[in-house]
Amino acid sequence: MWYRAVVMGSGVPKQGRSLSRIGPADSRPSALPHSECPNCSFVAWYRHAGLSLHEASQFNERVEHRRLVKRGEYLHQAGSALMSLHVICSGFLKTSITDGDGREQVTGFPMTGNLIGMEAIGSGKYMCNRIALEDSSLCGMRYADFEELGHAIPAFQHDFHRVMGAEIARDQGIMFLLGAMRAEERVATFLLNISKRFAARGYSGTHFRLPMTRQDIASYLGLKLETVSRIFSRFNKMQLIAINVKDVEIKNIARLQQLVGD
Amino acid sequence: MWYRAVVMGSGVPKQGRSLSRIGPADSRPSALPHSECPNCSFVAWYRHAGLSLHEASQFNERVEHRRLVKRGEYLHQAGSALMSLHVICSGFLKTSITDGDGREQVTGFPMTGNLIGMEAIGSGKYMCNRIALEDSSLCGMRYADFEELGHAIPAFQHDFHRVMGAEIARDQGIMFLLGAMRAEERVATFLLNISKRFAARGYSGTHFRLPMTRQDIASYLGLKLETVSRIFSRFNKMQLIAINVKDVEIKNIARLQQLVGD
């Protein structure tokens, strides 16, 4: 289920290992993605869609491989014209929107395998800022090519729709969090979500490093950074987690889930 | 700008209404002429896309015209299998999601022209409940037909993508509201939003009737119903609006906008 990988953060091939199975016989020598972009998540996409040889090369020709964004750099800002949709090949970003007064709302933390930029399709402009939380690499495809390829390759089209639909479903989950949960539940939900996404990528789901600041987390959860910090400390005392600044170990995942009411 | 009309709806949970029942399944054969469905928003859609005569008839054949949902009835509930995407031809719905404990979060109030059900595309199941706030009529199209038609008619495909993208952008706006705004701003934003949507449909944008309860509004805004009621009363005293239960007149739209910070 590729689309789950892209939207929710489940399994995505993270090293060239699994991709090396696409032998040279599979594609045109000049069009091989994995020589330049071993982790390219677009590759996972078209493999999933079960494209023919011709389709695969058609697909691959349109991928802009390997755009690097250093930590702290913008991929783009709100208001700029939609050029490409991107898939994160490695790294971690932050998505945020701002109002006139400079208030910021973090709306997501996309990571490896996630497709980003879909909110721009409606208006032709990105509606949010995207900043790298760590050095990241992305592959892009011009939106016009997305449409053309979708038209040429129904399986691709289908997957694209599923990814967009999953994004809408994800957003509804965040609305629930922001509208109906208390602070402790929000923080627990956040931790479980991050844990799950790391685990789905083959990393430890119980011991990881948070790449974002307390302020970022707080904004995402609709809280103040002090509140987030206090709840982390409380969870620490309760032995639910062991946390040291950005280093987190989940010690009692069952009770965390229980706290969320699951 | 058809797709703008489609943008506003999404769903949320609500629970325990004994008067609500699941509506009957679609029973009509689909080839009804749109003379039976004079306002059919799908018609607006294919007009907008500039289809040829042949395409238009191809399109029209797949539309299931005129499903009626009475006030208080569900269009569907969370968890049920995705059958069709619907466009609201007339009426007003409420979209909501629920958790295990019965907590409800209203995620939108789709109205005439809005396309609904897109969150189900990712998983094949609706993620939210949709209830009619007033007697409503909808036209549906099976999702499989959506895909096929999109493939056959690029202009349709393109518009569909724009609608989905716009929905994602809309969701981000709600996240900002829920995560970053104070109660007064939320209520003002809500009133301005409803006003704008009525105006866009040719109704008065300054004098209208709210079809949802205070509880629904409160849930949508992440507040308690008493808070919403108090703020309405406050706005009334401030001469920003004249409100009597569900009947609202916007008296000072400029100051409302100012309150939101726009």
Place this chain on the structure above:
DNA sequence: CGCCCGCTTGAGCCGCTTCAATGCTCGTGG
């Protein structure tokens, strides 16, 4: 016509925020 259900309004409280001070980390440059 009568009875709920939904709306309004008040009073008191609590969870989260605000304000403030200190400590820690990491990146930077010497």
Place this chain on the structure above:
DNA sequence: CCACGAGCATTGAAGCGGCTCAAGCGGGCG
């Protein structure tokens, strides 16, 4: 390699915005 400093995180204390609990009212629907 270390010293420095700025930004980030933690923690405490006090305040307040929105919530909880409660009572009364009005209007739509059966």
